[in-house]
Amino acid sequence: MARKQKATEVRHPSSDVDDGVGDKLFFLRTKYSLLGKAEWWWLMDDSLAEINARLESEHFVVIDGFLTGAHTRSLRDEIRDAHEHGHLAPGVLAGGKAGDATQYTMRDVRGDHVGWFDGTERLEGVQWDTLPTAMKRADTLVNQLGAQPRSELATVSSRSKAMCTVYPGDDARYVRHVDNPDGNGRLLTALLYLNPEWEEGDGGELRVFRCLSGSGEAAAAGFVDCDGKSLESADSFDTRVKSGHLGGATDEFNVAVDARDVAEGVRDVATLRGAGENGSTTKPVRLTDVAPLGGRVVLFKSDARVPHEVLAAHAPRYAVTLWYFDKSEVTAARAAPLSEAERKEQEEKIAREIEFMRLKHGATSEPEVRIRDSQEGEWRDTGTTRPTPDVPGQCSAAWEDGDVIAITVPLPAGTCAADCGVEVDTSSSTLIIEAPGLEGNVARVKLPEGADEDSISVKLSKKPTRALVVRVRCEPLAVLPTPTPHTVESPPPEPEPDLPPRTGVPATSAAKDCVGVGGTLSWSSSTDFSTLPSVPPREPGTAPRGIDLRDASDWEDFIQTRWALAGKEDEQPVLTPHALDGLSFPVTLAWSLQQPGVSEALAAARKKTRTDATRTDATFANLGDETAGTTPVVVVIAGASSFTEQYLLDRTRYWEEVTVAAPQPAGGIHLAFVGPDVVAASGEAKRLSPTITASVHRETVRDYTARVPNDVPLMIVGFNTGMGGGGGALARGWAPDLVETLSRRPDAPAVFTAANDYADLRGELAVFKALGARFIVDPRANPFRAFTHTIGEGEGEPGVRSAPRQGEKWSCANAFVYAVQGFAKGKGPSAGLTDEQLCTLAAKAAERAAGAAWDALGMRRS
Known part of the structure; x- marks a missing residue:
């Protein structure tokens, strides 16, 4: 991608106000704080316009109050915990697109400890509560800036994981470098500072170098890309100088403009005249120091327009760095492998770089160098044999x-x-x-x-x-294949590029095998569903066997025991990703049946059940367990689809796992697949196993449940309904069924799963809270969520992608689960609300929740 090379007009941060009055962003923050919008002041229209103008003209901008004090301290503590538990490693040095083929550490050059996270990792001693929130805030800001007129950020398509950083003090620093010296895809760098107790003298300031153009007054010129000679001319300036009084150093270091404070904790240290050796001309260089104040975010262009360094830290310094990628450039960077000659040349350059760093920065520590022969190869110390x-x-x-x-x-x-x-x-x-x-x-x-x-x-x-x-x-x-040598680019060094994270999508020719909008899975006739080993039949008179899933944490808690039940303890389970997708439905149901809130509700309902095998209602006489002579639990799969729930029923034996995985309730289980999207069937029951039957009904849930006698235990399950994330339309369609179930069958537990938490789960909880439903299983992550992921709708086409675009989020079928039963005390009909009023409340709540989710993601409302 071609970068801007022309000079852009410099607009000093205080140029829009009278000299000595302060920074315009400070006044905007103050204004919206007085209006009660302190937490989101930077998202207001005039704030965004000013931030964008500053970023486009000066290539970097400082935004205070981006994180609240509580968020700042919480995130600081999370990173400190990660560091103390050994999840951070010394920052590596390597340059360019090939920088992951050779790495080295040299504390005198880069002394931080870093770790790459997205807030979903399960780490010993670390609970990521605030990191996802901070990342979402940054995504929202960058997305909104990209929508500003003539914004360079309009091309942002993805971002890196969060690089969580600790400078432990003891003069740890990071020498001057550029984040994108050679087209590695980085377009914008976002630095979030987490040091609420920082004081002058603690060090760790960010020093920004920007080159100016023109022969006149340097301060009035435009900013352009920096070149090596101009930056070298600035090296004679003592980087420790931060005060406004330079004394005799002015002439010695050719300072055109003395230091001046331009905002709280932001200081133009000096503007150095362009003067090279032997009369050669270089560009003037402006040096600006930014204190790492808590809650502050610094945005700057990642290329040669903004070289920067971290000054020596004398106290622990915490930060999070995010990189936002240009779509075309990051694609080109991935698709441009080095030739053998280029790799050899890079190998020689990295050796020269290490010696250069040692001489220039007086490094006394011995560098630790690791190499690998390709971007897919194994890291090894220099001199070891290739594996x-x-x-x-x-x-x-x-x-x-x-x-x-x-x-x-x-x-x-x-x-x-x-x-x-x-x-x-x-x-x-x-x-x-x-x-x-x-x-x-x-x-x-x-x-x-x-x-x-x-x-x-x-x-x-x-x-x-x-x-x-x-x-x-x-x-x-x-x-x-035999690997070929692969090394790195030449100085200046930069952190290892972190390309947008991959996900577990099997990118096969059957690309439609994914979680779609609303959490619907679709499979083809060629989809490979693994066959599970059969479980020997239960001996007469023995207790049902099964798997205790109540406290399960992941798939292993099901699979290992499931193989043992089949007498296959010595065999290793082998399952395709599609198998885990399909099993997610019945195993989630089996898990739900064991949750105390659900099991207690069904036990209470069974107390009212008649046990007379000659019951007059022949519809349910022979369902469930064929030998028990007891009424089964009728599980209504609400909103079932011929592409998912019914497909598994017709093409696999996975639904049998509902009773194989868990001890079945007395009378067994009857599964009723109900919804407008099933393939029309006779409605006759189909026996799946001695303890489970199934039938398919193309009708509404309320019509089907109206035929289920009140003394028959009833349970409702809705998989990935999408009623909360799609706005009011889906909620309006679901509302009559929800109200009917909660009102007419208050004894029936209703379990629902959601594909994501930022839209679907959030909206569904809003719907049920508006209705006044009683929660019997609190919302939580489902240990048996599907294996594959996809992208939900954003400003673009939905479907499978290797990385999210800006404003898009991942979805995964059955990722979250919760259960309700009837109305809470004093809610719903007991509060005097009619069914029509309850349906309206549900739709409005979904509309509000969906709108809030779209706003937070920077997505366009429909």
Whole structure:
């Protein structure tokens, strides 16, 4: 991507107000604080306009009050916990697009400790409560700035994970560098400072270098890209000078403009005249110091327009850095592998860089250098032998049966399998594995020729060690390629690029196998659903066997025991991602049946059930357990679809897992698939197993439940209904059924799942709270959510993508779950509300929740 090379007019931060009065952003913040909008002052129209104008003209802007004091302290504590528990590592030095092929650490040059997170990681000693909120705020700000007229940020398409940083004090610093020296895709850098107790003398200021153009008064010129010679001319200036009184240093260092405070904690230290050696001319350079004050965010362009450094920190300094990527540039950076000659040249340059850093900065610490032979290779210390086969990090790979490549990824203690993801980049036949403990939490493995990208299987293993095993069939068998050398760009150094995170989407030819809008899954006739081993029939008179799922944390708690029930303790389970998607539905139902709130409600309902096997209602006489002679629990799958719930019923045996996974209730279970999107059927019951039956009904839930006698235990389940995230329309369609169930069957528990929390779950909770429903299972993350992910609707087309665009969020079927039962005391009809009024309340609540979610994401309302 071509960057701006022309000079842009300098508009000094105080140029819009009288000299000595202060910064315009300060006045805008004060204005909106007085209006009760202190927390979101930067999101107001005139604030956005000023921030954008400052960023476009000066290439960097300081925004105070971006995080509240409570958020600042909370996020600071989270990062401190991560550091104290060993989740941060010394910051590495490497330059350019190829910088992940060679890394080195040199504390005298870069002394911070960093970790890359998105707030979903499960780390020992760390609870990410505030990081996701801070990231969402930054995303909202950048998205809104991108919508400003003539904003360069309009091309932002994605962002990195959060680089959480601690400078431990002891004069730790980071020498001058550029975040994007060579087109690595970074467009904007966002720095969030988390130091509420920072004082002058603690150090750790950000020093920004900006080059000016023109031969006149330097302060009136425009800012342009900085070049090496101009920056070298500034090196003679003592970087420790911060006071406004330079004394005799003015002439010695050729200072055109003395220091001046331009805002609280922001100081133009000096503007140095352009003067090179032997009379050569260089660009004037302005040096601006920014104190790392708590709650402050600094935005600046990531390319050569804003070289910067971190001055020596004398006290611990905490920050979060986010990078926002230009779509075309980051795509080009990924798709431009180095030739063998270029790799050799880069290898020589990195050696020169290390020596350059040692000489220039007086480094006394010995650098620790690690290299790998390709972007997919394993890190190793210099001089060690290259491992074979070629896989990243701590992973291992081996051929099985001559035509299957198995990649094993060790997982740290306590890691859940649900934290991992698998994807294939079909454009490059690269297997992408997400797993905690890997370098950057991502491993990329180049698949051999002949790899069947639709044949991926995933094994979840706890024995002998916790690991994720991914297998891919390859025909004909191909020999793993011999890697070629791969090194890095030349100075200035920059942090290792963190490309947008990948997710667990199997990017196969059946790309429609994804969570769609509203959380609907769609499969084709060729979809590979793993067959589960059969469980021996229960002996007469013995208690039902099953899996205790009440306190389950992830899929392993189901799968390992499920294999043991089948007598397969010595076999390792192998399941495709599609299998985990499909099993998510019945296993979530089995988990729900065991939750105390649901099980207690059904037990109370059963007390009213007649046990006479000769009951007059023949409709339910032979359903559920064929031998019990007891009325079954009728589970209504509300809003069922022929593409998901009914598809699993017709094409798999997965629904049997409802009774296989958990001890079935007395009388067994009857599943009624009800909704306008099922394929019309006779409604006759189909026996799935001795204890479970099923039927399909193309009608409304209220019409079906009206035929279920009051003495029959009833349960409602809605999978990924989307009624809360789609605005008022879906909620309006669901409202009559919800009101009917809560009013007419207050004994029936109703379980719902949601594909995401930022829109669907948020909206559904608003709906049920507006109705006055009583919650019996509080909203929580579902341990048995689906495996694959997708993008929900934003300003663009929905579907599967390798990374989210700006304003988009990930969705995953059955990601969250909760349950309600009847109305809370004094709510609903007992409050004098009619059914019509309750339906209106539900629709309005969904509209408000959806609007708030769209606003927070910077998405356009429909």
